[in-house]
Amino acid sequence: MSQETLEYHWGKHHRAYVENLNKQIVGTELDGMSLEDIIIISYNKGDILPTFNNAGQIWNHEFFWESMQPGGGGKPDGDLLELIERDFGSFEKFVEEFKSAAATQFGSGWAWLAYKANRLEVGNAVNPRPSNDDKRLVIVKSPNAVNPLAWDYSPLLAIDVWEHAYYLDFQNHRPDYILLFIEKLVSWEAVSSRLEIAKARDAEREGEEERKKRAEEEKMADSKGVEMYLDNDTDNSEVE
């Protein structure tokens, strides 16, 4: 990836998203909120609001820069490799699927490796029967500024396939750019540590949901006791 590309991509495109979002949120209720909160609010369950494009693109680009390193590429190891082999069959098959997703995102957008936990793909639906089998790695592609936070997935790796990401270096040859990204740029270290964070966050969330469920069950059990007491009282008064 040439210096010229980075100068424009980071120095102009990414910078413009930051400047424009700051202008958009100054004096509004979004001012002072975290970037991720702004993204979720302006994604608005799919009916996107004007701040979404800038907010999403800021997050996406930061994530993208950190997905790469000089002298990157090679293969992942440890937990990450295990999960990749489990969910895609082999590292090679994962690479093929990832390259294909990136090449077939029509128009502007991104391709992702994400940790899905046991979320559903529909924005505000709750998975009625969460199971450990649902906790998998998935490859997804998204248009324009959309990213997997919209589906409550944990992104692990991203490649920018807007034309500005590769046009100076590769012109229309997007597949060559994608190949280069995989072979020479990907930071598997970054992806691995994101996976650990994602799994930990997911475990914490499950624990919290368990606690909430138990607290509600206890509350219901208590209130049943009160009702029974009232019923007995009424019966007694009638007898008398």
Added chain:
Amino acid sequence: MALRSVLTRKTTLGLGLRGIQTFSLPDLPYDYGALEPAISGEIMQLHHHKHHQAYITNYNKALEQLEGALAKGDTTSIVKLQSAIKFNGGGHINHSIFWKNLTPVREGGGEPPHSSLGWAIDTNFGSLEALVQKINSEGAALQGSGWVWFGLDKESKKLVVETTANQDPLVTKGQHLVPLLGIDVWEHAYYLQYKNVRPDYLKNIWKVINWKYASEVYDKESK
């Protein structure tokens, strides 16, 4: 240079039911470098010879697969192919119009429209400047990839400015809409020359816009 347009070539593919047309890349009515300095020859060559050609190649492929699916009554495939047809067929339609929307300065590029279209623009938008400003701001504001259009609504007889995403043709915004001018705002249309400064591309392209062509279409479609 005369317009040599080799837009379609009938070919029967011998599949029994009927032949399908295959499409081929229309020639540009001017040299790649003829629109400089508004649009560089490098961009014109890539845009025409690589991007537009790729849409046509993939469109033909999708049509061939569609023919097979239709012959077998394979509804799943028929439905699955719709997005490839929309992307690539749309890309072919849009770019074919685009090449005609541009013309070198020495052949009238940039000369403002007169007579009926000129009058209609003044009526609908106040002035040509106002129209250009509207098109440019809509084009600059478009997120991601798409087109900004200046069109005629055949039913209401009104002139409109619209945008479409990706390669959606103008008709997807209204069945009575006819494109008079379309400006490609996909990054490939300007990046090598203008980089991230899409507004500069939009400012300069008016120097090579073919208003004569737009007027002809308007006269024909507004009868």
